[in-house]
Amino acid sequence: MMIKILTVIGARPQFIKASAVSRAIQNVEGIEEVIIHTGQHFDDKMSQIFFDELSIPVPKYNLDIHGLKHGSMTGRMLEGIEEIILQEKPNYLLVYGDTNSTLAGALAASKLHIKVIHIEAGLRSFNMNMPEEINRILTDRVSSLLFCPTETAMKNLQNEGYDHLDLKTFNVGDVMYDTTLYFSQLVNWGSPILERYKNQPFVLCTLHRAENTDNLDRLRNIIKGLNEISKSVNILVPLHPRTRNIIKELNIEINFEIIEPVGYLDMLGLIQNSRLVMTDSGGLQKEAFFLEKYCLTMRDETEWVELVNNGYNFLIGANEELMLKMFNEVFDKKLTDGKPLYGDGQAAEKIVTLIQEYAS
Incomplete structure (x- = not known):
């Protein structure tokens, strides 16, 4: 059949x-x-x-x-x-x-x-x-x-x-674990974006979820926190076009580095080269874990509760003070004891x- x-x-x-x-x-x-x-x-x-x-x-x-x-x-x-x-x-x-x-x-x-x-x-x-x-x-x-x-x-x-x-x-x-295992072996480390950032420490961050971008107070708090962290380390943000337009319309000051969205292989490379991942994405929380990076999640809850329960992922919402506290705790720490959760x-x-x- x-x-x-x-x-x-x-x-x-x-x-x-x-x-x-x-x-x-x-x-x-x-x-x-x-x-x-x-x-x-x-x-x-x-x-x-x-x-x-x-x-x-x-x-x-x-x-x-x-x-x-x-x-x-x-x-x-x-x-x-x-x-x-x-x-x-x-x-x-x-x-x-x-x-x-x-x-x-x-x-x-x-x-x-x-x-x-x-x-x-x-x-x-x-x-x-x-x-x-x-x-x-x-x-x-x-x-x-x-x-x-x-x-x-x-x-x-x-x-x-x-x-x-x-x-x-x-x-x-x-299936995202399948994909990460398969394609992380195929990353082109000579690509322009990976070459550009290969020798400098950076935090990789994405920001796109409507609960953050459509709420002015949350968006301002998150960006304020990122601006503060960027004083000590470069924050690299491949920014969704919709988020970029909202920030521009609201005339919010940005002190971190915004780049165009990148392809999947370059994203895997950026995760592997980063010292920490910060995101409001669901998928990136897991990709960070798969590639042995701690993650600060700019949401009040997550569907990937096992990452939080095991201490690999930290929910910081739009709380600037908590963002700075957790950044100082886990920045540049290696996640080497990950359990087989997926x-x-x-x-x-x-x-x-x-x-x-x-x-x-």
């Missing part, structure tokens, strides 16, 4: 995860994958470079939907994906993570009685003010195969009664095997 999977991706973290799973699909017979790119991340530095570097199959469809409010974006994606489902007639629709693209794909498929596969299921921040939390909860509920990255994620689903629903849940490990690096292969098993 040939299995047809329609995969929906749209944002940088999904491109990274898809590289592992698509590679695993290509290594087996009996599965055809058709990719839809919603266009949620459309800038070449946020999108095309990842397809080029990670050898992701070229999407058959590109919906080119971006820059809209949540409702408009999700609605237009849902409409576009629905038309493609009717045309392609897949056995499964596969989604990753917690973006608007994720929710739109899951809703479109479930309403057409196509089984949904959710990779990175079961994650919870327990903050319903985050659009990502709404997306991941709703996506889990309409999915048939839920692939969890951690035991915590499995327990979240059990606590919500998923053991009593007509679906299957599995702890397969984290599987064995074979999550993608396990996912593909299980899809074949439950499709037969």
Whole structure:
């Protein structure tokens, strides 16, 4: 039996995860994958470079939907994906993570009685003010195969009664761990950005989450703290275009170094060369851990609770005083005793095997 999977991706973290799973699909017979790119991340530095570097199959469809409010974006994606489902007639629709693209794909498929596969299921921040939390909860509920990255994620689903629903849940490990292991061996250390910063200490920082960028007090506090830290060490910030525009519109003074977004391989290199990672990203918290770096997370909660519980990641919110305190505690310290929290690096292969098993 040939299995047809329609995969929906749209944002940088999904491109990274898809590289592992698509590679695993290509290594087996009996599965055809058709990719839809919603266009949620459309800038070449946020999108095309990842397809080029990670050898992701070229999407058959590109919906080119971006820059809209949540409702408009999700609605237009849902409409576009629905038309493609009717045309392609897949056995499964596969989604990753917690973006608007994720929710739109899951809703479109479930309403057409196509089984949904959710990779990175079961994650919870327990903050319903985050659009990502709404997306991941709703996506889990309409999915048939839920692939969890951690035991915590499995327990979240059990606590919500998923053991009593007509679906299957599995702890397969984290596909981002697969990807980090694979691509960290392929970093081009001679690239211009890595050459430029190879001999100087720096903190790597990203800042893009709406709870920080759309809240003026939080944004000012975070930037004030970063400005203070930058007096003692260079802070390198590959800045999301949306965040850059907000800072410019508000005329907030910046004393640290802003650079253009970088590709995945350069980002892995920057993490490895950094002395500390600071972020409000979900994925970068894990990549820092995988590459043995401590992380200060500029959020009030995280779905990656095992990193906090084991002392590898520290939640500092938008608290300038706490930011400076934790920076002084962990800057330039090596994380060498990391526990195997995210599987064995074979999550993608396990996912593909299980899809074949439950499709037969």
